[in-house]
Amino acid sequence: MNKDLVDRARTLASERLAVAMPQRWAHVLGVARTASDISPRLLARDADAVVAAAWLHDVGYAPSIAMTGFHPVDGARFAKSAGMPDLVVSLIAHHSGASAEAIERGLTDELAEFDRPPSVVLDVVTYADMTTAPDGAPIDAERRVSEILSRYSRDDPVHSAVSRSSDELLATVARIEEQLRLAPARAAQPR
Secondary structure, eight states: OOHHHHHHHHHHHHHHHTTTOHHHHHHHHHHHHHHHHHHHHHOGGGHHHHHHHHHHTTGGGSTTTOSSSOHHHHHHHHHHHTTOOHHHHHHHHHTTTHHHHHHHHTOHHHHTTSOOOOHHHHHHHHHHHHTBOTTSOBOOHHHHHHHHHHHSOTTSHHHHHHHHHHHHHHHHHHHHHHHHHHHHHHHHSOO
């Protein structure tokens, strides 16, 4: 794993979130922990980018970064300006159903500034996010969807987007869980 990339991402996220948004920081810590645990098993080549993106996935919420109010785009723009690799930037931009929220917010052009990353890599970031509660603890994905919906009013773009994309978010989690079940068997096979 590219320790320098991951350390730089962790530092950038910590500087923007740890003090300003401690609950968001607790969530980010849990997401990064999950990504660190599973990405080497599933994505040896891109594990460092996934872990870096996990550290930075919610940095767009930071008051010092938020410009559009759409954290995936704000975070991706920040990561790009900080010199993060294109894959990390695109993972931040497109994580956890961002396309559905971009539609709700009328920000599809802004999201389109960033190439969509390969699904196999994006799924790992989304899995880590959708299986981590706001306090950083592991959570069942269905409970996580319910928890998100409970925080936003029905007329909020986040509520609408998560309602519309919940089936795909849960399918993403199921795909990764299946890959994790198969990962030890794959590792034991001769190359």
